[in-house]
Amino acid sequence: MQRKDFLTEPVKHIKLKPGMTVNELISQYRMSGCFGAGRLATACDIYEKMLRDNGCTIYLGLAGAVVPAGLRTVITDLIRKRMIDVIVSTGANMIHDFIEAMGGHHYKGHWFVDDYILYKYHIYRIYDIFVPEEDFIKADEKFVQFFEEIAREYRNRSLATYELAWELGKRLNDPNSVLRAAYETKTPIFMPAARDCEFSYAFYLHSQRVKPEETLKVDSFKEVPFFIDIFRRSERNGMIIIGGGVPRNTIQHAAVTARKGIDYAIIITMDRPETGGLSGSTLEETISWGKVKRKANKIMVTGEAVMVFPIIVASVMERLGENFHREPHPKGGI
Amino acid sequence: MKSEEERKEQYCGNCSYHNVYEYPSKIFCTYRLVKRLDPVVSTLWCCENWTPEEEECFCVEDAKKQAEST
Numbered sequence: 001m002q003r004k005d006f007l008t009e010p011v012k013h014i015k016l017k018p019g020m021t022v023n024e025l026i027s028q029y030r031m032s033g034c035f036g037a038g039r040l041a042t043a044c045d046i047y048e049k050m051l052r053d054n055g056c057t058i059y060l061g062l063a064g065a066v067v068p069a070g071l072r073t074v075i076t077d078l079i080r081k082r083m084i085d086v087i088v089s090t091g092a093n094m095i096h097d098f099i100e101a102m103g104g105h106h107y108k109g110h111w112f113v114d115d116y117i118l119y120k121y122h123i124y125r126i127y128d129i130f131v132p133e134e135d136f137i138k139a140d141e142k143f144v145q146f147f148e149e150i151a152r153e154y155r156n157r158s159l160a161t162y163e164l165a166w167e168l169g170k171r172l173n174d175p176n177s178v179l180r181a182a183y184e185t186k187t188p189i190f191m192p193a194a195r196d197c198e199f200s201y202a203f204y205l206h207s208q209r210v211k212p213e214e215t216l217k218v219d220s221f222k223e224v225p226f227f228i229d230i231f232r233r234s235e236r237n238g239m240i241i242i243g244g245g246v247p248r249n250t251i252q253h254a255a256v257t258a259r260k261g262i263d264y265a266i267i268i269t270m271d272r273p274e275t276g277g278l279s280g281s282t283l284e285e286t287i288s289w290g291k292v293k294r295k296a297n298k299i300m301v302t303g304e305a306v307m308v309f310p311i312i313v314a315s316v317m318e319r320l321g322e323n324f325h326r327e328p329h330p331k332g333g334i
Numbered sequence: 335m336k337s338e339e340e341r342k343e344q345y346c347g348n349c350s351y352h353n354v355y356e357y358p359s360k361i362f363c364t365y366r367l368v369k370r371l372d373p374v375v376s377t378l379w380c381c382e383n384w385t386p387e388e389e390e391c392f393c394v395e396d397a398k399k400q401a402e403s404t
Binding site: 119120121122132133134136137138140141144205208209 | 353354355356357362364367368370373390391392393
């Protein structure tokens, strides 16, 4: 590298005008190409490439309370428009989807509040979102009922977590529900840590009502070969990670196990790498494991996902236009 | 033998099995759910498994106010 090679492209300043569309703003961000603006513009470009790549299966990893915060319909629309093929989620995000499908709500609250007063009023807090206890309890009541039904149908056979998601979605009527959309489109939602949330409490109640042999049996190992097979059958694999955690590594680890490596990667996180935790680990670190390919199209956007992700989706939808059609991947079906 | 005053405070809303179902008047009793009884009961009802563990909730207070006003 010579000195001139470092100084090839000057920063172009962002020009704003009234009535700009989302993608016009992103185009201006690309002209700057710096800091968060540059990263966000690159993320839009990578997602567009994933969608236009006819051999790419797209995985969405969900961690953090993005469903209660307002991304529920964005995710449902992406499923229905076939703009993602596979979801790997915390159980909690699906719990919150279920709560809304049951008629419950998440309320705009505030982070600066006396939490002990909330406790006494039976209101739970997720940063600046308030959730009434009764909405959780009504969901638990339904889970107990559904778990018994599903356990009866499956008899002693275990379900993979994506099968549990489909069984729950089958029993919901809300078209805006992530679980419902996944069931209708046969989009798998893997929940590798399904018991790390309200599912666990509902299961406990269920287990107290029936004999041990009559309980619902969910096995997150059962789906591993199926998940690996999706990677194997895909010509290329692209991931969009919101947050990180267990969903991110479930996707990345499958890429290694399938001996494929990931071709496209967008990570939206606010975490830092110094703890060694996965949510903040850099994409370069991921390359050392063979999880993401060295030459992959990849970017990490440092930002809060409820703010960042809809901008990426809106920008890319605008580029693709209303008539864009994408077949589900991998080819041959899930 | 509990005094009348103590009995008055034995609301299902004070038991350790309760959660709110319809604030403040209805609660969801997980003990009853497990026993396959109707789990939705009045907050001011006294559960057969009432325990003297103090729950610092507003639901009993508010349910009493609501009951008085109707």
